Amino acid sequence: MATAAPLTPERILEATEEVLRRHGAAKATVVDVARALGVSHGTVYRHFRTKAELRGAVTRRWLDRTSDSLSVIVTGAGSPEAKLRHWLAALFEAKQHKAGDDPELFATYTVLTDENSDVVDDHIADLTGQLTAIVQQGVDAGDFTAPDPAVSARAVFDATSRFHDPSYAPHWSRPGIESAFTAVLDLTVRGLRA
Numbered sequence: 001m002a003t004a005a006p007l008t009p010e011r012i013l014e015a016t017e018e019v020l021r022r023h024g025a026a027k028a029t030v031v032d033v034a035r036a037l038g039v040s041h042g043t044v045y046r047h048f049r050t051k052a053e054l055r056g057a058v059t060r061r062w063l064d065r066t067s068d069s070l071s072v073i074v075t076g077a078g079s080p081e082a083k084l085r086h087w088l089a090a091l092f093e094a095k096q097h098k099a100g101d102d103p104e105l106f107a108t109y110t111v112l113t114d115e116n117s118d119v120v121d122d123h124i125a126d127l128t129g130q131l132t133a134i135v136q137q138g139v140d141a142g143d144f145t146a147p148d149p150a151v152s153a154r155a156v157f158d159a160t161s162r163f164h165d166p167s168y169a170p171h172w173s174r175p176g177i178e179s180a181f182t183a184v185l186d187l188t189v190r191g192l193r194a
Contacts, residue, residue, distance in 0.1 A: 007039060009047050009057070016058045021104070025111040030054065056119050059112040063123040066094045067130070074130045080138030081189055084156075087134060088185055091127070092163040092172075099169040110166050128157050135192065144192040156188055 005011065015036045019028045030051050034041040048054035073087045099106045113120050131153035138144030146152035162168050163181050171177060 007037065007043060007047070011037065012044055012047055012054070013058050013061050016054060020058070020108045021102070024104070025108045052115070055112055056116045059109065059116045060119045060122070062109055063119065066091070067123060067126045069094065070127070070130055074133050080134055080141055080143050083134050083137070084189065085185060087130065088160055088163070092181055095164045095166070095169070096172045099166070099172055106169065113166070128153050131156055138192060145194055146192060152192065159188055160184055
C-alpha cells in the first residue's frame with residue numbers, strides 16, 4: 001500500500017491553482033482545495049491561516065514564475081543593451097502567453113492580483129530591481145547614460161507598460177503589436193544612450 005505524499009505548502013498551492021482553473025476566483029473555496037487534496041479544510045488552514053493568505057501565496061507563486069525566468073537574463077552573458085532588449089521582450093512574451101494560452105486562468109489571476117496589491121507591489125519592485133541592474137551594467141560599461149539607474153529603470157518599466165500591464169491584455173493579440181513594441185523598445189534604448 002502506497003502512502004500519500006506529505007502535504008506541503010507547495011502541494012496546496014498546486015491544488016489551489018487547479019481549483020482556480022476549474023472554478024474561477026469567485027467560486028473557488030478552501031473546501032474545494034482540501035477536497036482536491038483529500039484532506040480536511042482544517043488541514044489546509046494549518047499551512048495557510050486564512051483564505052486570503054492562501055490566495056496571496058498562489059498569486060505570488062504565479063508572479064514569481066515570470067520574475068524567476070527574467071532574472072536569468074540579468075545575470076547572463078551579453079551586452080547591457082542586448083540584455084535590456086531580451087528582458088523586455090521576454091516579459092512581453094510571458095504576459096502574452098499567460099493571457100492567450102489560458103484566458104480563464106489569466107482572468108482569475110487578474111482578480112487575485114487586484115486582491116493582493118502588496119504581492120503585486122513586491123513583484124513590480126522585483127522587476128524594476130532587475131531592470132535597475134541591467135541599466136547599472138550599461139552605465140558601468142559606458143553604454144548607457146543614467147544619473148540614477150533606479151529612476152531610469154522605473155521610467156523604462158513605465159514606458160513599456162502597454163506590453164506587460166494586464167490591463168492592456170486585450171491589445172496584445174492585435175495586428176501591429178509587435179512592431180509597436182519594437183518601436184517603443186528602440187526609442188527606449190536610444191534614450192538610455194543619450
